[in-house]
Amino acid sequence: MTRTWKEIPLFEGVTDEEWDDWHWQLRNRLSTAEDFDKLLNMTDQQRADLERCMGKFRMAVTPYYASLMDPDDPKCPVRMQGVPSPLELVVHGEDMEDAIAETIDSPTPNITHRYPDRVLFVVTEMCSMYCRHCTRRRIVGGHESMVSQKVIADAITYIERNKEVRDVLISGGDPLVLSDEQLEEILARVRAIDHVEIMRIGSRMPVVCPQRITPELVAMLKKYHPLYLNTHFNHPKEITPDSTRACAMLADAGINLGNQSVLLRGINDCANVMRKLVHGLLRIRVKPYYLYQCDLAMGTNHFRTSVAKGIEIYESLRGHTTGFAVPMYIIDAVGGGGKTPVMPNYLISMSQHQVVLRNYEGVISKYKEPDDYVEDECQCEDCTAGRVRKGVAGLFDVVGPTLEDVWAARMQKIVDRKSIMADIQGPVEQ
Numbered sequence: 001m002t003r004t005w006k007e008i009p010l011f012e013g014v015t016d017e018e019w020d021d022w023h024w025q026l027r028n029r030l031s032t033a034e035d036f037d038k039l040l041n042m043t044d045q046q047r048a049d050l051e052r053c054m055g056k057f058r059m060a061v062t063p064y065y066a067s068l069m070d071p072d073d074p075k076c077p078v079r080m081q082g083v084p085s086p087l088e089l090v091v092h093g094e095d096m097e098d099a100i101a102e103t104i105d106s107p108t109p110n111i112t113h114r115y116p117d118r119v120l121f122v123v124t125e126m127c128s129m130y131c132r133h134c135t136r137r138r139i140v141g142g143h144e145s146m147v148s149q150k151v152i153a154d155a156i157t158y159i160e161r162n163k164e165v166r167d168v169l170i171s172g173g174d175p176l177v178l179s180d181e182q183l184e185e186i187l188a189r190v191r192a193i194d195h196v197e198i199m200r201i202g203s204r205m206p207v208v209c210p211q212r213i214t215p216e217l218v219a220m221l222k223k224y225h226p227l228y229l230n231t232h233f234n235h236p237k238e239i240t241p242d243s244t245r246a247c248a249m250l251a252d253a254g255i256n257l258g259n260q261s262v263l264l265r266g267i268n269d270c271a272n273v274m275r276k277l278v279h280g281l282l283r284i285r286v287k288p289y290y291l292y293q294c295d296l297a298m299g300t301n302h303f304r305t306s307v308a309k310g311i312e313i314y315e316s317l318r319g320h321t322t323g324f325a326v327p328m329y330i331i332d333a334v335g336g337g338g339k340t341p342v343m344p345n346y347l348i349s350m351s352q353h354q355v356v357l358r359n360y361e362g363v364i365s366k367y368k369e370p371d372d373y374v375e376d377e378c379q380c381e382d383c384t385a386g387r388v389r390k391g392v393a394g395l396f397d398v399v400g401p402t403l404e405d406v407w408a409a410r411m412q413k414i415v416d417r418k419s420i421m422a423d424i425q426g427p428v429e430q
């Protein structure tokens with residue numbers, strides 16, 4: 001059953017102005033079992049289950065996103081992402097507090113510097129809604145107060161001091177819960193750093209609170225190009241006239257939009273649903289960027305699928321539809337291993353000077369390589385200056401021949417990055 005918000009008794013008396021005001025949306029989030037009792041037609045059992053879940057992980061849903069929920073269907077994909085299930089209370093052996101170990105690579109609070117040339121900068125721990133599958137649920141929503149000015153200032157100092165950083169990913173929480181002024185202050189300070197080439201915002205607001213995307217916001221954002229924004233649609237049902245308008249406004253301001261979905265059991269673990277989602281995203285000018293395997297975050301076991309399901313979905317898209325509709329399928333490796341792409345095997349055999357491939361339809365072909373390929377010495381600026389960029393095998397040449405050497409080099413990087421802030425945060429922790 002679908003209904004417009006005006007048909008929902010819970011929102012009786014709400015005016016259009018209120019509904020369209022993102023502050024109203026945030027102030028009136030549904031956050032108690034009683035709120036959902038008024039919105040949804042729950043059985044006694046469902047109500048009791050919901051009450052049991054309260055207090056374990058933060059819960060809140062904007063009235064807008066709540067209005068997309070099917071009141072009669074507990075398996076509604078929007079409902080499953082917003083309403084806690086008692087399965088969240090079940091902890092499995094593999095569940096972890098910080099599944100992707102973001103704190104290991106943190107040279108200063110709220111910065112994760114995991115990859116060589118870019119950092120993740122958490123500017124708030126608050127979201128407009130709390131996804132039940134959140135990977136960062138250890139911190140997100142833990143306290144809804146602002147991140148302190150000192151933490152923000154130190155993070156910016158780190159970016160200033162580390163000239164390797166050319167890409168800053170502003171995330172949270174959801175950075176768009178900040179006011180335009182607060183966000184602009186951060187964007188302006190990061191943009192002022194010479195070596196920062198691009199900025200990206202990670203926000204689910206276009207999906208869960210499209211009212212946040214106002215003419216004033218986009219006018220502010222477009223001053224800070226090149227600026228990219230990645231959002232988080234998981235199901236075609238989330239593509240509504242409102243989310244479509246929000247994306248159009250951002251795209252019209254020249255902000256490239258990407259989407260990061262999470263593969264979720266019962267929500268989008270179906271090749272047809274995913275195909276409908278990626279096609280819908282391209283129609284609203286959003287490029288499917290990543291499809292994540294669900295992380296091992298606490299209480300999310302019931303959302304996880306097999307990896308085989310992800311491979312099957314990828315295979316059902318690649319070749320069958322527009323190439324740039326196909327997101328890269330990623331497992332974020334535990335312990336801070338980082339994003340690892342996972343793919344079906346298209347390269348099925350190799351011998352000297354030839355490879356055997358299979359295409360999306362299973363057709364096998366041979367590609368004959370040149371017999372005499374050797375790379376000419378490259379004359380580009382970086383190569384002549386001796387800057388080596390090679391694959392994993394080449395990396396071993398640089399750091400040493402064993403796994404221990406690679407590990408030691410990684411640990412050294414962490415210490416070096418922490419030492420950048422030594423004068424601010426005291427002695428470097430080993």
Ligand SMILES: *Cc1c(COP(=O)(O)O)cnc(C)c1O
Nearest residue numbers: 112113114115118119120169339
């Ligand atoms: C995801 C992520 C990034 C960005 O990764 P891309 O593959 O460049 O999109 C950067 N830092 C951290 C810690 C991340 O988790």
